[in-house]
Amino acid sequence: MDNATDYVTELGESGIDPGAHAQLLDYLKQLEANLERRSEELSALQRRYKELFEAEQKKTQELAMLAEIGEGALAHHNVDDYIHAAVTAMQRNFNYFDVALFLVDQSANEVALQSQSGGYCRAAQEGYRQSLDVGIVGWAATTGEALLSNNVKEEPRFYCAFPEEQRTQSELSVPIKIGNIVRGVIDVQSQKENAFASRDVSVLQTVADQMATAIENAQLYEQMVLLKRFSETIVASLPSAVLVVDRELRLVLANRIFCEEVGSEEDEIRGQPLESILSPVLLHDAGLLDAIRQTIESGQPLWLGDVAYLCGTGEECVADVRLTPLGTSNEGRLLITIRDVTQRARQIAQLSLLHDMGGLLQRSLDRDRLLYTLLTCITAGPALGFNRGFVLLPDEQGENLRGEMAVGPVTVEEAHRIWAEVGKRHRGLQDLVEAFAPEQIEMTDIQRLVCGMRFSLKESPSAILSRVMRESTTFRVATDAVRRDLCYPYGDVLRTQEFAAAPLIAGSRILGVVLADNAFNQEPIVEEDLKLLTTLCNQAGLAISNAIAHAQIEDHADELAKAYQRLREAHQELVRQEKLVTVGEMAARVSHEIRNPLATIGGFARSMLKNPDDVSRVKSDASIIVEEVEELEGILGNMLDLTRPSGPACRLENVNSIVEHACLMARSDFQKYPVSLVKQLDDYLPEVFVDARQIQQGLLNVIRNGLQAMPEGGELTVATASEEDGVVVSITDHGEGIPPDVRDNIFTPFYTTKVQGTGLGLAVTRKIMDDHHGTIEAQSEEGVGTTFILKVPYTQPVEGTP
Structure with a gap:
């Protein structure tokens, strides 16, 4: 895009028609704005998916923590150990700054710190106790209600137990109750305001309920028999499949959920080997059996x-x-908790797919690679896992859909072969996408199949594909609808009884249609699949639209580059022709300028030859010859200054000194005119990088020009000053001024309105200023006078600076 902008800018500078140049700039700006807007839409979509993914992760952490605390009740026989493990789990899983658990001592009207994890562990004293009458903890223990304060500075019930707690900003206390009796309090603190939300209250209340049951049971069942009964009760109440096996891996007990999953009553499978109950795939392939023995x-x-x-x-x-x-290691009994997380894993896989796809789409602006990425996401992995995917794009007229790309098998045998290879290689989404090669796609059976697909949108306006394009809606087409709406040849070509059709959308623009089916494993397409397919197509649509826009910009950039190359060549030819013309004009000008001096020199030289003995006449003639020679030398000197190719030799100089020297050099010129010199020099002028000899020559040319403008006398003012971007020298005369029709030509070589003069002085001065990256301008008013302003920059030492 930057290259295109440069090309358009250079076109404007090279003399292209202003109207065409403006249209090119407007079109380029529109393309840039569209590309930026679409990139922002894609970024916003990715951020949304990231937020969903993080929210799902948090829910997963909460469930894992609740299960860990529930299962910890089975793993810890000692109440203190269980409380410490639960507190540590809460602080670790929820990343709270500090978590503490207090047990209520009603007899002492106090709460006692039982366990703590987090930032205040070292600050709190061992055995710390606190009255029930103070603090948020005391209030929760007394009322049996949770209390949340997201700004403890404004909470009168907040109690600072030790100096470090002065940094606390938010506090949440949740009572642990058995029935209506408060047995303890969970207290979490944060050093940030508004650290907790209602969900934290709900989760901690759930934890408190779990811990209340575990603490109560642990305190009641001190004997081994009661512990066994307690364990069986907990196992039966867990929402997961739970079983206990002995050292010989025979089933000791199982809860209802496990029995329902294996399809047997507990009495039927108690005492049976685990290998005869659980799936061999779970035991052996997944490595569960080895893990149990370990x-x-x-x-x-x-x-x-x-x-x-x-x-x-x-x-x-x-x-x-x-x-x-x-129990003990000699008993060898093992509690096995199996929690089905299939739905959670599928949701995480879907969010991960969206996240990964967003990253892959951002890396490419190639349309075919983006289409392949979309089809790979549709057909790979557990998130969607369609058997096949097809992309159909409209033609230039928008009247027909044609098959563009497809991924997947064509036959059942090919499907099994592909699944077996994928299972062995364990290739991820990125590996599959990076393996994209256009020539391999063209060779596949499925690609040859899709390339033969054509569909007329005009002839079948009520068909599914027409409706997808017209209504921008995703459809699930099943059974008879395939034969009725899809029409020949799609029913025969796809050979499927159910498929999904989704639009590729970029803003309000429909780019094409995506088809997906499960032709070989016959998995039903559910509403959740349609929603995810629609999301993937929307995300890909933006990227594909950007790729199309980028390709268009590249095409226009190539056209502009070719046009620029042609213009540059034409410009170079024009410059060459202009140089030849300039050389001719300069030769004519020089010939004209030196003709009169040469004629004068020749005439007086011949006179001297005729009268060599007339000494006074010879001296007079020789004097005139010398004057004419000096005039020729001046003309040639100005010509050399104007055409000199080398740059100035710059060094740090004081411009006031250069001005003084130029005025001194012009002393003889002042003697020819009744003009007084006025100098107004800035004493604090900073030094600048200049070639002193050249700047002096330029000033001298302007001073002489001012003197010649006041033949009747007057005042010439030379002033210096410092400005923000450079040093300024101004030379003001009070002559007749420069007529408006002459001002544009005063710096043109050989242009002059004087009877005598070469028209090179100001042209030479302008070249000197250009070589110094400086400027010269004339401000003139007829009848008042003229001011020439010369400016040299501070920070641009030109080539040749020592």
């Missing part, structure tokens, strides 16, 4: 997250498995 031997709990396996229905499921040793 946990029994080590006595250390183990957690296996996102274990994938095929359930009884043949569907792929995902579970979190927690292994917790029970």
Whole structure:
């Protein structure tokens, strides 16, 4: 885009028609604005998906923490150990600044700090106790209600137990109740205002309920028999599949959820080997059996997250498995908790897919690669996992849809072969997209199939594809609708009884249609699939639209570059011709200027030859010859100054000194005219980088020009001053002024209105100022006078600076 802008700018500078140049600039600005807007829309969409992904992660953390606390009740026989583990889990999972748990001592009318984790651990004293009458903790313990304060500075019930707590900004206390009796309080604090929300209250109340039950049970069941009964009750009440096995891996007990999943009653499977109950895929392929044996031997709990396996229905499921040793290592009993997280894993995979796809779409501006990325996202992984995907794009007239690209198998055999290869390679989405090669796409059977697809939007306005293009809506087409609405040849070509059709949208523009089906595994297309497919197409539509716009800009840039090259060549030819013309004009001017002096020199030289003995006449003639020679030398000197190719030799100089020297050099000129010199020099003038000899010559030319403008006498003022961007020298005369029709030509070589003069003085001065990156301008008023202003910049030492 920058190159295109440069090209258009250079076109304007090279003399292209102003109207055409303005149209090019407007069109380029519109393209830039569209590209920027579409990029912002894509970025906003990505931020939204990131927020959804983070929210889902937080929910997952909450569920994991609740399960950990619930399962911790089974793993810890000692109440103190359980409380400490629960407090640590809350602080770790929710990232609270400080978490403390107090137990209520009604007899002492106090709360006692039982466990603490976080920022105030070292500050709090061991065995700390606090009256029930003070603090937010005391209020929660007394009333049995949660209390949230997001600004403790304005909360009168806030109590600072030790100096470090003065940094607390937010505090939340939730009572732990058994029935109507408060047994303890969970207290969380933060050093930030507005740190907690209503969801934190709800989650901590759930935790408090869990902990209340666990604490009460641990205190009541001190004997081994009661502990066993307590464990069985907890196992039965957990919302996950729970079972206990012995050292020989035989089932000891199982809860209702586990029995429902294996399709048997507990009495039927109690005492049976675990390998005869659980799926071999889960035990062996997922490595669960080895993990169980390792946990029994080590006595250390183990957690296996996102274990994938095929359930009884043949569907792929995902579970979190927690292994917790029970009793002593000699007993070897093991609590196994299997929590089905298939839906959560699918949602995370969907959000991850959207996130990954957004990143991949941002990396390319190639339309075909973007289409391939979209189709890969539609057909790869657990998020959508369609068997096949097709893209149809409209022709230039918008009357027909034609098949553009497809990904997937054509036959059942090819489908099984592809799935087997993908399963062995474990390739991720990025690997699949990076493997994109246009020539390989063109060779596939599915690509040859889609390239033969054509659909007339005008002839079938009520068909599904026409409705997708017209209504910008995603449809699920099933069974008879395929034969009725899709029309030949799609029913026969796709050979599927159900497919989804979604629009590729960029703003209000429909770019094409995406088709997706499960022709080989016959998985039903549900509403959730349609929503995710629509989201993916919307996200890809923006990127594809940007790619199309970028391609158009590149095409226009290429056209502009070619046009610029042609103009540059024409300009160079024009410059060459102008140079030849200039050389001719200069030769004519020089010939004209030196003809009269040469004729005078020749005449007086011949006179001297005729009368060599007349000494006085010879001296007079020789004097005239010398004057004419000096005039010729002046003409040639000015010519050399005007055409000299080398730049100035700059060094730091004081411009006042240069002005003084120029005035001194002009002393003989002042003697010819009744003109007085007035100097107004700035004593604090900073030094600048200049070639003193050249600047002096330029000033001398302007001074002489001012003297010649006042033949009847007057006053010539030379002044210096410093401005923000450079040093200024102004030379003012009080002559007749320069007529408006003459001002534009005063710096043109050989242009002069004087009877005598070459017209080179001001032209030479202007070249000197240009070589110094400076400026010269004339301000004149007829009948008043003229001021020439010369400016040299501070910070631009030109080439040749020592």
